[in-house]
Amino acid sequence: MDLVFKALADAGRRQLLDALRDRNGQTLGELCEQLPALTRQGVTKHLRLLEEAGLVVTLRRGRQKYHYLNPVPINEIAERWISNYEKDKLRALSALKAALEES
Amino acid sequence: MDLVFKALADAGRRQLLDALRDRNGQTLGELCEQLPALTRQGVTKHLRLLEEAGLVVTLRRGRQKYHYLNPVPINEIAERWISNYEKDKLRALSALKAALEES
DNA sequence: TTGACAGGCAACTAAAAGGTTGCCTATTGT
DNA sequence: ACAATAGGCAACCTTTTAGTTGCCTGTCAA
Numbered sequence: 001m002d003l004v005f006k007a008l009a010d011a012g013r014r015q016l017l018d019a020l021r022d023r024n025g026q027t028l029g030e031l032c033e034q035l036p037a038l039t040r041q042g043v044t045k046h047l048r049l050l051e052e053a054g055l056v057v058t059l060r061r062g063r064q065k066y067h068y069l070n071p072v073p074i075n076e077i078a079e080r081w082i083s084n085y086e087k088d089k090l091r092a093l094s095a096l097k098a099a100l101e102e103s
Numbered sequence: 104m105d106l107v108f109k110a111l112a113d114a115g116r117r118q119l120l121d122a123l124r125d126r127n128g129q130t131l132g133e134l135c136e137q138l139p140a141l142t143r144q145g146v147t148k149h150l151r152l153l154e155e156a157g158l159v160v161t162l163r164r165g166r167q168k169y170h171y172l173n174p175v176p177i178n179e180i181a182e183r184w185i186s187n188y189e190k191d192k193l194r195a196l197s198a199l200k201a202a203l204e205e206s
Numbered sequence: 207t208t209g210a211c212a213g214g215c216a217a218c219t220a221a222a223a224g225g226t227t228g229c230c231t232a233t234t235g236t
Numbered sequence: 237a238c239a240a241t242a243g244g245c246a247a248c249c250t251t252t253t254a255g256t257t258g259c260c261t262g263t264c265a266a
Contacts (some may be wrong), residue, residue: 002114009112010224011105028243044244049232063233063242077180115255118238131213145255147214166212 004073007053012038013046017055020069027064107176110156115141117147120158123172130167 007013012035017033032043047067050056054073059066066074110116115138122137123129135146150170153159157176162169 005108005112005117006223009108012224016109029241038224039226040243042243045224061241065243080215109253115254132211141254142256144212144215144257148254168213195209 001073001076002087003049003053004055004077007049007055010046010049012042013050014051016043016046017069020056020067024068027066029064031067104151104174104179106156107158107180110152113149113152115145116153117169118151119146119149120172121161127171128162128169130169131168135171136168 004066015035016031019031028040028044028047031047032038032040035043045092047056051058057068058072059068059079118138119134122134130144130152131147134150135141135143136145141149150159150161154161158173159175161170161172
């Protein structure tokens with residue numbers, strides 16, 4: 001769990017998660033194209049952390065490595081924090097927000 | 104939003120949030136008792152980050168400072184990640200499963 | 207009004223994290 | 237077979253972050 005929070009703490013890694021959300025199963029090279037600010041090795045490091053945190057699952061095939069988003073740990077965060085922290089109030093809040101946006 | 108992730112990345116800060124969840128409105132001194140591993144100044148630093156992230160709201164009265172948990176940013180995380188990721192969750196999982204089974 | 211209590215500020219140290227360069231391995235296509 | 241492609245590993249540098257110590261400010265109560 002600690003690893004998940006650490007992994008989410010970096011903007012570059014969140015960007016990688018976003019990239020995988022937009023298109024799942026990308027290779028390292030493809031992901032690098034979407035983070036031009038970093039070198040390939042930099043991206044590799046981020047992906048390793050994401051993988052260790054269980055947020056990304058990889059599949060090596062031939063000389064490419066495909067990366068897949070695993071949403072389960074994020075879901076677990078929600079379970080922990082949201083359910084603990086005034087779930088009722090928040091439900092009321094988002095209900096109110098939805099109601100307001102509806103009109 | 105970046106600050107929220109950074110703030111949540113540290114185990115000590117999450118511990119502080121837990122302490123406030125268990126009993127809201129604690130003073131710095133009270134919070135220090137629950138983190139005996141840290142000095143008062145260390146706890147102060149953590150609380151400042153939590154406050155900057157909007158996760159904790161404070162109220163100074165006399166010589167004490169009361170700390171209150173603000174669950175809204177955590178809810179926003181959930182809104183962002185869960186709603187986005189949850190939506191794709193089944194698709195991602197089945198894509199992953201299909202990819203794994205293909206080989 | 208003075209001492210004790212609650213907390214704040216600043217400088218410093220140590221450890222961790224982000225990022226790079228350079229080189230190595232394995233796979234694929236010609 | 238060999239050149240090109242996809243990625244991995246390790247050493248290194250730099251910045252950030254966690255934590256400390258030391259001292260200062262404001263408030264309350266005797």
